[in-house]
Amino acid sequence: MSILEVRDLTVTFPGGIQAVRxxxxxxxxxxxxxxxxxxxxxxxxxxxxxxxxxxQNAVVSGSVKLHGQELLGMDEGELTRVRGKAISMIFQDPLxxxxxxxxxxxxxxxxxxxxxxxxxxxxxxRAVELLxxxxxxxxxxxxxxxxxxxxxxxxxxxMIAMAIANDPDLLICDEPTTALDVTIQAQxxxxxxxxxxxxxxxxxxxxxxxxxxxxxxxxxxxxxxGRPVEQGVVDDIYYRPRMPYTMGLLASIxxxxxxxxxxxxxxxNPPSPAALPPGxxxxxRCPMHIDxxxxxxxxxxxxxxxxxxxxxxxxxxxxxxxxxxDVFPVPVIPPSDVARVxxxxxxxxLELDNLVRHYPLMKGAVFKRRVGTVHAxxxxxxxxxxxxxxxxxxxxxxxxxxxxxxxxxxxPPQSGRVVxxxxxxxxxxxxxxxxLRGDLQIVFQDPMAALDPRMPVGDIxxxxxxxxxxxxVPQRVAELLTLVGLAPEHAERYPQQFSGGQxxxxxxxxxxxxxxxLIVLDEPVSALDVSIQAGVIxxxxxxxxxxxxxxxxxxxxxxxxxxxxxxVAVMYLGRIAEIGAVENVYDRPAHPYTQALLSAIPxxxxxxxxxxxxxxxxxxxxxPADPPSGCRFRTRCPKFARLSEAEKRRCVDEEPxxxxxxxxxxxxxxxxxxxxxxxxxxxxxxxxx
Amino acid sequence: MRSKVxxxxxxxxxQARYGGIALLLLxxxxxxxxxxxxxDWTDKDFLAFLSPPDADHWxxxxxxxxxxxxxxxxxxxxxxxxxxxxxxxxxxxxxxVGAFAGYFGGWVDKLxxxxxxxxxxxxxxxxxxIISPRxxxxxxxxxxxxxxxxxxxxTSRVVRSMTLSLREREYVQAALYMGIPRWKIILRxxxxxxxxxxxxxxxxxxxxxVIGEAALSFFGFGIQPPDVSLGTLIAEGARNATGYPWLxxxxxxxxxxxVLAINLIGDGLRxxxxxxxxx
Ligand code: SF4
Ligand code: SF4
Numbered sequence: 001m002s003i004l005e006v007r008d009l010t011v012t013f014p015g016g017i018q019a020v021r022x023x024x025x026x027x028x029x030x031x032x033x034x035x036x037x038x039x040x041x042x043x044x045x046x047x048x049x050x051x052x053x054x055x056q057n058a059v060v061s062g063s064v065k066l067h068g069q070e071l072l073g074m075d076e077g078e079l080t081r082v083r084g085k086a087i088s089m090i091f092q093d094p095l096x097x098x099x100x101x102x103x104x105x106x107x108x109x110x111x112x113x114x115x116x117x118x119x120x121x122x123x124x125x126r127a128v129e130l131l132x133x134x135x136x137x138x139x140x141x142x143x144x145x146x147x148x149x150x151x152x153x154x155x156x157x158x159m160i161a162m163a164i165a166n167d168p169d170l171l172i173c174d175e176p177t178t179a180l181d182v183t184i185q186a187q188x189x190x191x192x193x194x195x196x197x198x199x200x201x202x203x204x205x206x207x208x209x210x211x212x213x214x215x216x217x218x219x220x221x222x223x224x225x226g227r228p229v230e231q232g233v234v235d236d237i238y239y240r241p242r243m244p245y246t247m248g249l250l251a252s253i254x255x256x257x258x259x260x261x262x263x264x265x266x267x268x269n270p271p272s273p274a275a276l277p278p279g280x281x282x283x284x285r286c287p288m289h290i291d292x293x294x295x296x297x298x299x300x301x302x303x304x305x306x307x308x309x310x311x312x313x314x315x316x317x318x319x320x321x322x323x324x325x326d327v328f329p330v331p332v333i334p335p336s337d338v339a340r341v342x343x344x345x346x347x348x349x350l351e352l353d354n355l356v357r358h359y360p361l362m363k364g365a366v367f368k369r370r371v372g373t374v375h376a377x378x379x380x381x382x383x384x385x386x387x388x389x390x391x392x393x394x395x396x397x398x399x400x401x402x403x404x405x406x407x408x409x410x411x412p413p414q415s416g417r418v419v420x421x422x423x424x425x426x427x428x429x430x431x432x433x434x435x436l437r438g439d440l441q442i443v444f445q446d447p448m449a450a451l452d453p454r455m456p457v458g459d460i461x462x463x464x465x466x467x468x469x470x471x472x473v474p475q476r477v478a479e480l481l482t483l484v485g486l487a488p489e490h491a492e493r494y495p496q497q498f499s500g501g502q503x504x505x506x507x508x509x510x511x512x513x514x515x516x517x518l519i520v521l522d523e524p525v526s527a528l529d530v531s532i533q534a535g536v537i538x539x540x541x542x543x544x545x546x547x548x549x550x551x552x553x554x555x556x557x558x559x560x561x562x563x564x565x566x567x568v569a570v571m572y573l574g575r576i577a578e579i580g581a582v583e584n585v586y587d588r589p590a591h592p593y594t595q596a597l598l599s600a601i602p603x604x605x606x607x608x609x610x611x612x613x614x615x616x617x618x619x620x621x622x623x624p625a626d627p628p629s630g631c632r633f634r635t636r637c638p639k640f641a642r643l644s645e646a647e648k649r650r651c652v653d654e655e656p657x658x659x660x661x662x663x664x665x666x667x668x669x670x671x672x673x674x675x676x677x678x679x680x681x682x683x684x685x686x687x688x689x
Numbered sequence: 690m691r692s693k694v695x696x697x698x699x700x701x702x703x704q705a706r707y708g709g710i711a712l713l714l715l716x717x718x719x720x721x722x723x724x725x726x727x728x729d730w731t732d733k734d735f736l737a738f739l740s741p742p743d744a745d746h747w748x749x750x751x752x753x754x755x756x757x758x759x760x761x762x763x764x765x766x767x768x769x770x771x772x773x774x775x776x777x778x779x780x781x782x783x784x785x786v787g788a789f790a791g792y793f794g795g796w797v798d799k800l801x802x803x804x805x806x807x808x809x810x811x812x813x814x815x816x817x818x819i820i821s822p823r824x825x826x827x828x829x830x831x832x833x834x835x836x837x838x839x840x841x842x843x844t845s846r847v848v849r850s851m852t853l854s855l856r857e858r859e860y861v862q863a864a865l866y867m868g869i870p871r872w873k874i875i876l877r878x879x880x881x882x883x884x885x886x887x888x889x890x891x892x893x894x895x896x897x898x899v900i901g902e903a904a905l906s907f908f909g910f911g912i913q914p915p916d917v918s919l920g921t922l923i924a925e926g927a928r929n930a931t932g933y934p935w936l937x938x939x940x941x942x943x944x945x946x947x948v949l950a951i952n953l954i955g956d957g958l959r960x961x962x963x964x965x966x967x968x
Contacts, residue, residue: 433868437867438868442863442866444859444862445859446859449858450859450860450863451860452860452864452878452881453882453964454691454881454882454884454962454963455691455877455878456691456694463864463869464869467868467869467870468868492694494964495964496964
């Protein structure tokens with residue numbers, strides 16, 4: 001029996017912009033439907049329309065039936081009764097869902113009382129029960145806390161608690177874990193599964209992350225340009241996609257298990273809803289495009305048991321058993337010359353030696369006084385050889401951004417040394433620092449924020465050239481634009497006129513302008529959609545090989561890191577937990593934190609996801625103003641819990657430093673009891689063996 | 690590249706084109722117009738005191754028989770120059786002081802803002818009263834400087850606070866990491882991103898200066914009788930605006946036209962500088 005039936009839902013915004021153009025689906029009791037799509041595909045608008053939460057001027061048509069009862073056109077009062085009782089929604093940003101001035105407990109109790117006739121005490125008790133259910137420690141105490149006193153992960157849990165307060169039949173989750181770190185994401189997904197088991201609700205899970213969907217969903221709906229283009233059982237979609245867009249999407253995601261060599265990007269950008277191509281909306285980007293595709297938009301047609309595809313060539317794809325790599329051209333990336341020389345013989349381009357950066361923690365508005373010290377970076381050491389990519393990974397608050405700023409500033413650090421291309425940053429004078437800046441460049445995370453909106457692209461790229469007095473600026477700008485895959489004519493346009501991926505390319509062109517030796521990449525692809533991301537990753541890889549660059553790559557996405565980096569350093573609370581060659585760290589992580597991190601990353605592989613065993617971490621990152629004594633990770637370390645009292649003493653008293661592991665050449669971990677195990681593909685099954 | 694692109698966009702902008710044409714016409718009127726009239730602005734027609742507009746005196750005459758047409762245009766010559774220069778100086782100063790204070794912070798900020806606050810609390814007429822005897826008979830450029838000196842402080846405070854947030858933008862950091870000197874970052878990345886505010890401020894300053902100049906003339910400073918300006922004409926005409934409307938209507942009308950033209954140019958410039966608008 002389906003709980004929710006959506007038929008031919010369309011949403012039109014003023015100006016005739018159709019954000020959703022005919023979406024139909026069913027959700028059954030206890031079923032999880034995953035909706036995937038890139039930004040602008042209409043996936044979120046669809047769910048807002050179902051909840052009746054769109055602004056007044058949006059025109060919604062079609063039909064949305066909950067238990068056979070039509071929701072569209074229902075008057076506001078009745079809709080409010082349905083909302084929160086029969087359907088609840090979980091948003092990406094839980095902070096906006098809570099009123100800042102009431103306690104979390106009160107707000108959950110309120111949600112209970114709105115829809116159920118229970119007394120105040122009983123509602124409060126229920127709130128505590130719910131908080132306990134979603135795994136909030138000391139729920140009775142935490143219920144009295146205000147939303148801002150909760151961390152991001154905790155807030156998301158509280159939001160889930162509120163959403164299931166009235167035993168809803170349907171939960172709509174809109175990117176519920178996108179804003180969270182991986183280990184927290186794993187926790188929250190676990191909670192969602194618990195919540196579903198508890199309530200037996202159907203779930204609509206909207207996300208751009210194909211890994212999350214693979215682990216959660218029973219069925220998947222792929223959306224593109226406001227329409228579903230493929231729908232089916234999760235295994236069918238992942239293993240036997242029949243629509244070129246789905247195929248490309250799956251081939252373009254980097255995987256943390258390193259299953260693929262080169263990522264397959266989908267060229268071009270999604271069409272704007274105001275200017276859709278005449279036939280198939282994917283036609284301009286589709287390598288299988290034939291003339292007949294432009295005649296009319298292919299309808300979503302059924303091709304056997306519960307499979308729907310909107311592509312006129314789906315039968316052919318089915319027949320020939322094609323995959324994404326067959327359909328999309330696999331880019332060829334030239335190998336690097338430098339990499340053939342053994343690492344020890346290459347020049348060192350960057351060396352950090354025991355770098356420390358502490359911030360004073362101030363309090364008071366008028367008379368500031370120091371109340372403590374934030375240990376943002378607390379003694380880290382690593383080096384990067386020529387032609388190498390070192391990735392610095394860790395969750396938010398681990399100190400990776402501070403490290404990066406310290407390097408970029410080229411000023412003497414508080415303690416320790418930063419040596420760029422053999423030059424110590426504490427011994428630079430003004431002229432030498434400026435000269436060195438030419439060899440050290442940066443690409444920022446948010447390509448919109450990093451480009452001056454009031455400057456034409458040509459000026460943006462020319463700026464470093466002019467600042468360093470280079471000749472032939474216009475010619476060089478044209479060269480650089482071509483190098484990153486843009487046209488020289490683009491120089492006269494402003495950054496707004498480009499899509500996210502193109503803007504990031506402009507950022508890369510600017511970083512390359514002075515022919516630097518080392519480029520610092522600050523989360524260069526995390527703000528981009530998956531299909532665009534692949535193209536930028538490939539570009540970075542190609543440039544590195546062609547120009548002999550070295551990268552310091554700061555990221556939180558371990559799958560991207562595996563793809564791009566040669567070596568990886570995992571940071572936790574201002575220190576390095578584990579460092580080594582990518583294969584070593586990913587295949588045989590030795591530090592409990594790395595193990596947890598790697599096992600938390602969802603794989604875009606439903607079968608593996610189902611059998612995978614996760615190492616879940618408890619709690620949140622401790623405050624860097626007050627790191628635990630001894631090993632900083634001990635408050636969350638799953639291994640610590642299993643140690644004997646005597647062994648525990650060592651973790652509490654003695655801070656471990658990075659020690660090279662006996663078996664590998666390039667692999668070290670900062671744990672007293674380091675032990676290499678395999679976690680990415682680890683399953684229950686293996687455990688038994 | 691930027692100047693070329695902006696200029697191209699400005700020329701294509703319809704508002705800016707109309708504004709520019711209007712301003713050119715007004716300037717032509719101010720400087721060529723007097724040759725077309727029958728009277729010189731110093732002439733006094735003793736046969737016609739306070740006569741309404743007619744074929745002889747196109748815009749009427751004043752209480753001492755001056756031809757309004759000639760007098761108004763004479764006044765406008767001064768006012769256009771003063772208005773434009775004051776706006777340029779005041780807004781430019783506001784932008785520079787605010788942006789430097791906001792970007793550098795620390796003691797630069799403290800010092801500059803201390804200066805701004807001092808100028809804000811000191812009553813301006815007091816200063817003028819002290820300075821004016823010394824400047825009597827000096828060039829009218831001093832007058833522009835003085836007018837501008839009292840018109841920039843509040844804007845510079847606004848600019849400073851906007852700079853504080855712009856300073857944190859990644860593109861400003863990016864410029865720093867490229868090795869671009871800080872003063873250049875301010876001129877190239879901070880000030881252009883404040884252009885909407887600055888342009889509005891400058892257009893307001895034009896009319897403010899024309900009117901403010903009349904107030905200053907009260908202190909026996911700036912434009913002195915028998916010389917005239919739009920400001921002094923409006924101030925005088927306003928007293929008798931109901932009885933002898935032509936004394937007020939013509940100078941005031943020209944001021945409105947001038948401000949309108951400047952506003953159109955300002956709007957066009959803002960659009961040309963703002964890549965978000967598709968003109
Ligand atoms: S209908 Fe044509 S253009 Fe559209 S996805 Fe299929 S093959 Fe590609
Ligand atoms: S040193 Fe102890 S607490 Fe730290 S990671 Fe190793 S086992 Fe865990």
